[in-house]
Amino acid sequence: MLTITHLTKHYGDKTAVADLSLTVPPGAITGFIGRNGAGKTTTLRSAAGILDFDAGVITIDGHDVRTDPVSAKRVTAFLPDNPDLYEFMSGLDYLSFIADIYGIPATSRRSLIERYATAYGIDGDLGSSVGSYSHGMKQKLALVSALIRTPRLLMLDEPFVGLDPVAAHRLKGDLRSLCDAGGAVLFSTHILEVAQALCDNIAIISAGRLVVSGPTSSVVGDSSLEKVFLDLQGDSAGAAPPGATPQPAQEGPQPGASA
Numbered sequence: 001m002l003t004i005t006h007l008t009k010h011y012g013d014k015t016a017v018a019d020l021s022l023t024v025p026p027g028a029i030t031g032f033i034g035r036n037g038a039g040k041t042t043t044l045r046s047a048a049g050i051l052d053f054d055a056g057v058i059t060i061d062g063h064d065v066r067t068d069p070v071s072a073k074r075v076t077a078f079l080p081d082n083p084d085l086y087e088f089m090s091g092l093d094y095l096s097f098i099a100d101i102y103g104i105p106a107t108s109r110r111s112l113i114e115r116y117a118t119a120y121g122i123d124g125d126l127g128s129s130v131g132s133y134s135h136g137m138k139q140k141l142a143l144v145s146a147l148i149r150t151p152r153l154l155m156l157d158e159p160f161v162g163l164d165p166v167a168a169h170r171l172k173g174d175l176r177s178l179c180d181a182g183g184a185v186l187f188s189t190h191i192l193e194v195a196q197a198l199c200d201n202i203a204i205i206s207a208g209r210l211v212v213s214g215p216t217s218s219v220v221g222d223s224s225l226e227k228v229f230l231d232l233q234g235d236s237a238g239a240a241p242p243g244a245t246p247q248p249a250q251e252g253p254q255p256g257a258s259a
């Protein structure tokens with residue numbers, strides 16, 4: 001569904017992502033793990049077509065995000081860690097606006113909005129302006145705006161931060177349902193217990209380089225994702241756990257990169 005090949009992104013003389021290749025298959029939830037500054041957001045924003053990159057090719061459902069961005073974006077939803085919403089709109093206006101942009105038919109949009117707004121507990125707030133929402137409510141509105149589109153690929157940056165436990169539980173179910181319907185999910189998280197329990201595949205990035213990717217069962221083995229992750233931090237080019245795909249040694253980021 002999502003194929004990233006040799007992605008490289010610099011910010012000035014800082015290399016944020018270095019020659020990263022990753023495949024996110026349909027029908028599976030892939031967790032993207034890495035320390036602060038490792039390059040997760042840069043990778044996700046590049047794949048979402050909202051950040052230009054220096055080298056590499058990214059395709060979504062066969063559409064090149066650079067040469068065919070409209071087709072790629074049509075099948076993709078991206079939920080940033082800090083969604084920038086139109087605060088002057090009401091929640092319902094915002095969702096209707098998104099539904100207009102993505103051509104969600106009038107016949108189904110109302111039931112989709114009702115279904116997801118109710119599921120995430122913001123149905124009673126849709127008449128209020130987004131500017132009056134709490135941080136978590138804004139996050140839920142952004143989430144609902146992504147889910148009503150029933151995207152083929154859903155990418156989320158730290159989606160569980162700030163969500164209440166009921167919403168977090170609901171989100172786990174919705175991510176699984178999307179994959180069961182043939183879609184694909186890629187999300188970044190620092191909550192390794194959630195990643196281990198929820199994800200079919202795990203990709204670990206360190207200092208801009210992908211160091212491990214593979215099925216969760218192979219990456220984790222008899223250990224825990226936390227232990228695997230902590231061990232890798234001591235040897236970031238490191239030995240991959242048995243069954244996981246060790247990533248080829250690559251040149252590290254330029255001096256000045258932080259991860």
Ligand SMILES: Nc1ncnc2c1ncn2[C@@H]1O[C@H](COP(=O)(O)OP(=O)(O)OP(=O)(O)O)[C@@H](O)[C@H]1O
Pocket residue numbers: 011014015016034035036037038039040041042043257258259
């Ligand atoms: N706009 C920017 N200008 C300069 N450097 C940036 C910019 N955005 C990110 N970086 C740098 O790129 C590197 C990767 O950042 P990125 O935000 O992708 O990391 P991350 O893995 O998402 O981190 P976190 O877990 O803290 O969200 C970091 O060294 C960061 O300082």
